């Protein structure tokens with residue numbers, strides 16, 4: 283928490299692992315020492331003052347240690363790609379098209395890549411023209427650009443409860459007033475959405491947009507039921523509320539065909555965000571937004587001021603991959619891999635979790651949302667879990683108001699199934715100890 287609490291006082295070499303009990307030794311300190319007192323403390327823009335490290339960033343350094351089973355990260359298993367083939371493809375790309383791949387391009391993105399993106403979205407029944415697509419640096423940049431063009435300090439944004447930590451960070455950076463809307467096993471609850479819109483209106487405020495992850499939600503692992511999709515769109519249409527549909531996992535469903543995107547039924551009221559991070563490679567950092575014309579123009583202007591243009595090299599790499607490789611077969615392989623890991627997770631949870639735990643049963647994507655027994659705090663428990671060599675993300679990271687302490691996000695995409703089983707065994711034993719402490723000393727032990 284570099285700027286939290288004691289604003290401006292930055293312990294040398296501070297990284298969040300300190301909060302997890304890791305000592306900072308002279309060997310782990312950076313060579314150029316940060317100053318203890320931030321001499322610019324009074325000069326930051328107001329929006330920078332409250333910027334804090336996300337819960338996930340806090341975990342990465344610790345969770346990467348080999349002895350720890352990390353159910354924290356959220357990283358796709360890119361090692362399942364045919365890396366030698368991708369390497370050869372990139373070599374040939376530079377040899378044959380290097381002068382373009384290593385050059386600037388337009389802020390909207392490579393035209394042929396945008397055509398191929400439309401083919402990908404057709405799998406979810408989105409009919410888009412390449413001109414409607416803006417390429418971004420992962421969908422994270424699209425979130426930042428959306429916040430940049432829509433949010434003034436204090437503006438209301440509606441999000442699910444819980445919501446994706448990276449989106450919360452992007453909205454917080456523009457000082458949004460984030461309002462959570464309840465979900466259940468079928469995703470966002472239409473009545474709760476109506477109520478949130480009504481409350482904002484009663485307070486004389488109008489939400490700028492609804493941010494939603496309809497498929498295989500991060501972190502909740504649930505999917506918006508087909509029967510709710512039209513209702514959600516109707517409610518938003520009536521309220522004049524823009525929908526931001528963030529869909530990184532839509533093609534990673536384990537049963538049947540991909541769900542129909544919200545954007546497929548409303549081209550004027552929905553901005554659709556996609557990414558190649560989970561279906562190809564997160565490291566290429568290629569995502570996109572499809573938006574109504576006026577919004578698209580603003581997104582392009584905002585992207586220009588942020589990055590001039592996105593990496594030509596990354597874009598052409600993705601384009602080449604889609605043009606020359608069996609990308610849809612690869613997605614099917616990813617699905618099978620993640621299905622196996624999901625199965626390992628659910629089976630270990632039902633065999634080992636103590637009474638009082640509940641969890642969601644994802645039908646795609648990467649995440650299970652685990653509710654701990656009453657009185658157990660996932661954030662307080664984390665250092666003890668790390669000592670027991672298992673990591674997860676406490677639920678508090680997924681709420682703008684810091685609630686969610688009784689929940690943990692478990693991500694099964696990265697560890698092998700036997701490691702998942704071992705991680706859940708360790709976690710179950712940590713929870714059992716916590717329950718024992720709760721029973722002996724009360725919830726606030």
Ligand code: PMP
Nearest residue numbers: 420421422446495500557559569
């Ligand atoms: N949205 C959601 C819901 C995500 O889970 C992620 C990745 N964890 C992103 C957006 C950002 O992905 P990227 O920037 O890699 O496209």
